Amino acid sequence: MTWTVTVRGVVQGVGFRPFVARQASALSLTGTVRNNGGVVTIVANGSKEAMDALVHRLSCVAPPGAVVADVQVSPAEEGAFDGFSIVSSEDGDRAVPVLPPDLPVCDDCLRELGDPQNRRYRYPLISCVSCGPRYSILKDIPYDRETTAMDAFDMCPACEAEYQGNGRRRHAQTISCPDCGPQVTFTWTDGPKRRTIHRDEAVKQAVQVLKAGGVIAVKGMAGYQLCCSPYDEEAVRRLRKAKSREGKPFAVLYPDMTAIRAHCPVSPAEEELLGSPARPIVLLRKGKDPFCRAVAGESRELGAFLPCTPLQKLLLDECGPLVATSANESGRPMVFEDGNALSMLDRPVDGVLSHDREILTPLDDSVARVIGKKVQLIRRARGYVPLPVTLPVKTKADLLTMGGDLKSCFGLLHEDSLYLSQHLGDLDDERTQTLFEHTLARMERIFRIHPSAVVCDLHPGYQSARLAQALAQKQGIPLLKVQHHHAHAASVMAEHGLSRCIGVAFDGTGYGMDGTVWGGEFLLCEEERMTRMAHLSYLPICGGDQAAKDASLTSLCYHLAAGEECEDERFPLVRRAVEAKINVAAYSSMGRLFDGISARLGLGKRNRYEGECAQALENAATAAKEAGVAPMSLSFPLSKRNGILQIGQAELFSQLGRYSDEGANPGALALGFHEAAAQMVANVCRQIRAETGENKVALCGGVFFNRLLLTECLDRLQADGFSVYRNEKTPVNDGSLALGQAYLGIWMQKKGGG
Known part of the structure; x- marks a missing residue:
């Protein structure tokens, strides 16, 4: 009998066709294998037993780098074949491809690199079917040499023989050597x-x-x-x-x-x-x-x-x-x-x-760490992109999700697969905006995804929101807007298949539903809906964007809100600015609270890079904990206003300030603050559970980059019987926003809203 087999997943650029040919030949099957658009298509002639064995091997014994998502088999018109061969690719199947990320140099290639007897000895661009660049050199699909940057290099006879042979460079599209390859x-x-x-x-x-x-x-x-x-x-x-x-x-x-x-x-x-x-x-x-x-x-x-x-x-x-x-x-x-x-x-x-091998898609190094035996991504780029993130629900129509302005990363959603761009940078830079637009056009072409709607952040001043508005108008498609911290929580929900949870979203800034600056939020999230259950009390901070850089200026605003005097020469100016509401905004931001306390304790006064002062505060707390220093006892007062729980950040700052003025150890105060923040999270979540019955908690936002705070929150919440979730497939920071926007966009489609 003759059969057609369609294999979907990461099956291009990983030596999958040579693998199929070897397995089919070993089973005495005849036929062909080819790349077909975004999938691999096999036409094979042989017994049903041999065909079943091939399907089993394709599903269970894939080559390194391959991920088989689906194997479909159907009878085909009878054919006769002379052996089993790899044939020219086609672009007939319009399925969205799952393309491989760049792969690190393999051990076999490293052995050849160091072997003086090997013709690729010390050749710096050695590769095979199991390693080397993939997405970064891809022009288009299907993945063949002529659709990559390697089409500029003609194979020498020795490489051609390996390419056509049965070794590990059979149909390796990046095959090259010192005689014919990049130099x-x-x-x-x-x-x-x-x-x-x-x-x-x-x-x-x-x-x-x-x-x-x-x-x-x-x-x-x-x-x-x-x-x-x-x-x-x-x-x-x-x-x-x-x-x-x-x-x-x-x-x-x-x-x-x-x-x-x-x-x-x-x-x-x-x-x-x-x-x-x-x-x-x-x-x-x-x-x-x-x-x-x-x-x-x-x-x-x-x-x-x-x-x-x-x-x-x-x-x-x-x-x-x-x-x-x-x-x-x-x-x-x-x-x-x-x-x-x-x-x-x-x-x-x-x-x-x-x-002289051209790079077509720039990819920064990814950054991650391990907390509690689970991976916490900080930057998702080389090695992870362009693998999709699978959502628990499917979209009615393809979506473009714009992410945020910092840690810019957009997503293209087809059915339940979100294809995230690499980390692009900060959209305040015009060159990053150009890269954003270039990368979007490139991904739409390669993945054959043409969005029917755009989802962006609620902030009217975001560059990503302005780009979204322009794209929606140009293409005549709907524009959907979602709140920043809701998207953070939704990204955790999407990763873990949650439809309802308490979202604890801590970061520096995000545009709130009431026009203020949010960043210390407790949200009850259910499908596309969000209710603000609690937040840090509002505190006026002056300086605009400068507040994120100048922690000492932020600290002066906290002094003023706490009713404290301060000898800093800028303090009278800050007082007048706040009283006159000049360049002042109301903040409920945990990120700014970390900055203000770091400066108050003399640990960090200016953020030369994002989070530097908060990191100094965490370092002092961690050092104190490891040294066995007892934390100072601090607490956040809780009160209700208009049905929403208010968390007193000025009162906490005042407590800490009094201890500091009395000569308390800064490390003990830093540790006390971390423990107070974690206990506050547990206390607030407990109250929300009592009101709503919800027992699932999503910890999200860039403040949870803080290892000590995250660990303390996990310990307290889990001890209280909560099920706690966090980002693992996408970054803890704004690099996760595009995923949250996709999840909310799907629910908004389902409910017919926008």
């Missing part, structure tokens, strides 16, 4: 001129520059990175200057797990995450810090990651650990085009190590 170059400034050398000499020169204390730009799989030795204080300071980054800690790229363990304690879950196909930067607790202070400063965590490209491995084998950070200046989009990379030689960069 590496190193360019540097020598007096008034630029010099360039090629191939292995380029790598050797780059190593010499790094060992001599230099800073170089290195072309990775999906973007450029700036690299230098983490032991050289001056080199790291020069790298900071090149990146325009003051104090935010840098991540360190390590050659292997042994080197990481020498510097940081690593749990089994953290080791699994470090070695996963995504190869994310993983935030680990620092052991004895071996690096110069300029790498991570006072941070209690170190971002560590393992190489994903053979070029990185060649550098690390010679140099040991390297600081590695995206080559863009802070706040700007990634550098991924060669011309822009070479322009960095005008900054304090000593050389550019590049290659």
